Amino acid sequence: MPGHPEHPEPPERPENSGHPGRPGGPVAVFRRAVEHLLAHDMAAFTALYADDAVMEFPFAPPGRPQRLDGRAAVEAYLDGCTDMVDIQRVHDVTVHETADPEVIVAEMAASGRVVATGAPYTARYVAVLTVVDGRIRHYRDYWNPLMLQEVSAA
Numbered sequence: 001m002p003g004h005p006e007h008p009e010p011p012e013r014p015e016n017s018g019h020p021g022r023p024g025g026p027v028a029v030f031r032r033a034v035e036h037l038l039a040h041d042m043a044a045f046t047a048l049y050a051d052d053a054v055m056e057f058p059f060a061p062p063g064r065p066q067r068l069d070g071r072a073a074v075e076a077y078l079d080g081c082t083d084m085v086d087i088q089r090v091h092d093v094t095v096h097e098t099a100d101p102e103v104i105v106a107e108m109a110a111s112g113r114v115v116a117t118g119a120p121y122t123a124r125y126v127a128v129l130t131v132v133d134g135r136i137r138h139y140r141d142y143w144n145p146l147m148l149q150e151v152s153a154a
Helices: 026-038 042-047 071-078 146-153
Strands: 049-056 067-069 085-097 103-114 120-132 135-143
Touching: 026 042, 026 085, 026 103, 026 120, 026 135, 042 071, 049 071, 067 071, 085 120
Parallel strands: 049 135
Antiparallel strands: 049 067, 085 103, 103 120, 120 135
């Protein structure tokens, strides 16, 4: 029985609590971004980015951008992504708040299908987000570039 001395309740872990954080804070903005991604509303997704946002992909393969500067570049990069991959679920989400109240680290998996083939798609991500004044100012995405080969081969 939870709460009983022999079966204490597990301690609350803020990174798993689902608490949306303060309005406009990084946890709340991250959760809205996931909602827009699942709705395939990339206009709303990119509207969460500051005009001067930076998006980085440290593990990008040769020929792919490692850095995008500005919301317009993010919009151009993401244009058509829902035509390639149909993300149907974001799961295994753990959000770690940091000593900097504007920065979070989000671990997650995204699952769906490759549009061209119907093949299943699952990828794991670790993202570092900096959110200032309710907008994503910096997004660093650590993802497996081999997943891109599977999607591109379709």
